[in-house]
Amino acid sequence: MTGTGLYAxxxxxxxxxxxxxxxxxxxxxxxxxxxxxxxxxxxxxxxxLLIVYALVNRPYMMxxxxxxxxxxxxxxxxxxxxxxxxxxxDGADRFTTLADYIEDYLAGCVQxxxxxxxxxxxxxxxxxxGGVFSLCYAAxxxxxxxxxxxxxxxxxxxxxxxxxxxxxSKIDVAAWVGDGNISGDALNQLFLSLxxxxxxxxxxxxxxxxxxxxxxxENFMRVEQWIFDSPDQAGAAFREFVLWFYQExxxxxxxxxxxxxxxxxxxxxLPVLNLxxxxxxxxxxxxxxxxxxxxxxxxxxxxxFDLGHIGMYISARAxxxxxxxxxxxxxxx
Amino acid sequence: xxxxxxxQWQAFAALWAPAAPGTQASSASDGxxxxxxxxxxxxxxxxxxxxxxxxxxxxxxxxxxxxAQNLSDFLRDEFADARLPWNAGFGPGVGAxxxxxxxxxxxxxxxMREHQQRWQRMTEAxxxxxxxxxxxxxxxxxALRQAAADFAARLQPPLSSAADAEALRxxxxxxxxxxEDAYARTAHSEAFCNAQAELVNxxxxxxxxxxxxxxxxAKLLDLPxxxxxxxxxxxxKSIEEQLRAAVPAARAAAPRAKPRVARxxxxxxRHKGVRxxxxx
Numbered sequence: 172m173t174g175t176g177l178y179a180x181x182x183x184x185x186x187x188x189x190x191x192x193x194x195x196x197x198x199x200x201x202x203x204x205x206x207x208x209x210x211x212x213x214x215x216x217x218x219x220l221l222i223v224y225a226l227v228n229r230p231y232m233m234x235x236x237x238x239x240x241x242x243x244x245x246x247x248x249x250x251x252x253x254x255x256x257x258x259x260x261d262g263a264d265r266f267t268t269l270a271d272y273i274e275d276y277l278a279g280c281v282q283x284x285x286x287x288x289x290x291x292x293x294x295x296x297x298x299x300x301g302g303v304f305s306l307c308y309a310a311x312x313x314x315x316x317x318x319x320x321x322x323x324x325x326x327x328x329x330x331x332x333x334x335x336x337x338x339x340s341k342i343d344v345a346a347w348v349g350d351g352n353i354s355g356d357a358l359n360q361l362f363l364s365l366x367x368x369x370x371x372x373x374x375x376x377x378x379x380x381x382x383x384x385x386x387x388x389e390n391f392m393r394v395e396q397w398i399f400d401s402p403d404q405a406g407a408a409f410r411e412f413v414l415w416f417y418q419e420x421x422x423x424x425x426x427x428x429x430x431x432x433x434x435x436x437x438x439x440x441l442p443v444l445n446l447x448x449x450x451x452x453x454x455x456x457x458x459x460x461x462x463x464x465x466x467x468x469x470x471x472x473x474x475x476f477d478l479g480h481i482g483m484y485i486s487a488r489a490x491x492x493x494x495x496x497x498x499x500x501x502x503x504x
Numbered sequence: 505x506x507x508x509x510x511x512q513w514q515a516f517a518a519l520w521a522p523a524a525p526g527t528q529a530s531s532a533s534d535g536x537x538x539x540x541x542x543x544x545x546x547x548x549x550x551x552x553x554x555x556x557x558x559x560x561x562x563x564x565x566x567x568x569x570x571x572a573q574n575l576s577d578f579l580r581d582e583f584a585d586a587r588l589p590w591n592a593g594f595g596p597g598v599g600a601x602x603x604x605x606x607x608x609x610x611x612x613x614x615x616m617r618e619h620q621q622r623w624q625r626m627t628e629a630x631x632x633x634x635x636x637x638x639x640x641x642x643x644x645x646x647a648l649r650q651a652a653a654d655f656a657a658r659l660q661p662p663l664s665s666a667a668d669a670e671a672l673r674x675x676x677x678x679x680x681x682x683x684e685d686a687y688a689r690t691a692h693s694e695a696f697c698n699a700q701a702e703l704v705n706x707x708x709x710x711x712x713x714x715x716x717x718x719x720x721x722a723k724l725l726d727l728p729x730x731x732x733x734x735x736x737x738x739x740x741k742s743i744e745e746q747l748r749a750a751v752p753a754a755r756a757a758a759p760r761a762k763p764r765v766a767r768x769x770x771x772x773x774r775h776k777g778v779r780x781x782x783x784x
């Protein structure tokens with residue numbers, strides 16, 4: 172591919188939209204949207220699966236394109252998939268707290284699904300920070316969750332490899348946030364500076380030096396869109412998340428309260444599947460694996476994949492292994 | 505090197521660093537499009553790599569070592585001025601400008617006392633920002649020096665003397681590995697974490713003082729301030745929460761309506777009737 176061809180291919184791919192599976196908006200509250208994906212296979216007869224994504228970045232990473240879509244893999248396994256899109260917080264959302272996100276928004280989605288299906292409990296899949304929310308919700312409402320799946324979810328925020336935790340440990344987060352929101356661009360800078368040489372340079376070299384294939388460039392551009400399409404973070408929730416989890420590690424110390432209620436993960440009375448990326452630079456494997464110590468005697472399964480944080484969503488191996496692992500685990504419960 | 509590969513190599517250089525001040529983007533007509541401002545970086549890399557490969561292939565151990573040192577020094581210099589997160593939020597010289605201001609030493613007396621103290625706090629925060637940026641930049645430089653030393657140690661002859669795409673790519677990847685390892689060691693260090701926290705904390709204080717000053721003048725002009733809007737937003741949120749809590753309680757406390765009445769009120773036929781009436 173010549174310079175001209177490369178430029179043209181990148182320009183054309185700039186307009187590629189992420190997201191491939193058909194879905195319907197079924198419920199909304201404020202900026203939150205709850206989507207239900209249309210089935211593509213015979214129903215497996217399991218309880219609906221609600222995917223809770225992180226507030227950082229957008230949830231379409233779960234359904235990037237046809238050959239890079241965990242959601243598509245789950246649909247192909249016959250699961251009934253719902254997804255929460257938290258939206259883009261603005262200045263009016265600056266006082267939205269973690270309690271609002273978990274006990275109002277997430278709880279509202281669960282309530283809607285359970286009422287619609289006339290069920291007592293559903294399956295919950297929490298991704299990254301969404302996994303933390305899911306753990307909190309499951310601990311507060313164990314009867315409403317049949318099975319809990321956490322994916323690249325930090326639990327112990329004080330592991331030696333956790334660079335983010337070290338960086339924020341001495342930051343005055345209340346002063347940092349003030350009464351405002353935290354800019355998504357600022358967070359992006361932070362994430363890029365975890366591995367600046369690879370994330371700001373080498374990956375582009377890989378793009379240009381690799382096979383000049385249109386599909387590959389389009390895939391790259393969709394991921395690029397996802398990486399830099401970063402919503403601002405509601406100030407109050409961000410402050411609580413950094414303080415309670417990163418700085419005080421409350422989850423590990425059994426002293427986390429959401430909306431005045433203690434989050435008790437010990438002896439969580441429901442099956443837990445924990446999916447861990449062994450090469451995850453954002454959520455080190457030890458930070459996720461600590462969940463075993465917290466949930467005590469629960470029906471706990473941990474599966475490790477030789478993948479990084481983003482690879483867990485979109486790598487070819489993830490497409491093959493992760494949905495199958497989830498569907499297989501759910502099938503036995 | 506085949507033209508296509510060289511073009512690709514030039515293209516990736518486009519993403520190495522932001523454009524130098526005064527550099528002009530080329531037009532589409534020269535074939536390099538928006539990548540042109542950065543092609544110099546790739547040219548410099550190619551020249552440095554070629555010099556290294558020539559030296560490494562000379563057969564002399566001392567020449568090979570010198571060539572490796574030169575290439576690693578070149579890479580260290582190339583990355584020394586990279587735009588880093590700690591420089592993104594504040595332009596250089598926030599503190600330097602503040603240090604020049606003599607007001608920072610004056611005792612705060614008289615009617616302007618509060619303004620002067622705010623200005624002094626801002627000045628102090630600016631000085632801390634500047635200091636933290638310098639500490640971070642020094643640590644970054646140390647990491648690059650270590651990366652360059654590791655890189656030089658990893659370059660083992662015999663190497664091909666031809667600067668083909670594969671050789672360039674191998675050199676580049678080795679450099680990235682060394683740089684990332686050295687940076688990780690620095691980034692995990694106490695000194696780096698302290699400097700970064702100090703930068704954020706000082707930046708927060710600087711912004712807070714600036715906001716307070718702007719709000720003061722806004723109030724004099726009877727303009728709405730962020731603080732007023734925040735107060736209203738918090739009141740509204742509190743009312744919403746009270747409402748959410750009150751509605752279920754009110755529903756539970758309310759006497760149950762007679763089923764027949766309730767059915768009629770919600771029956772589609774009744775709604776149709778209403779619509780028909782409205783039409784008439």
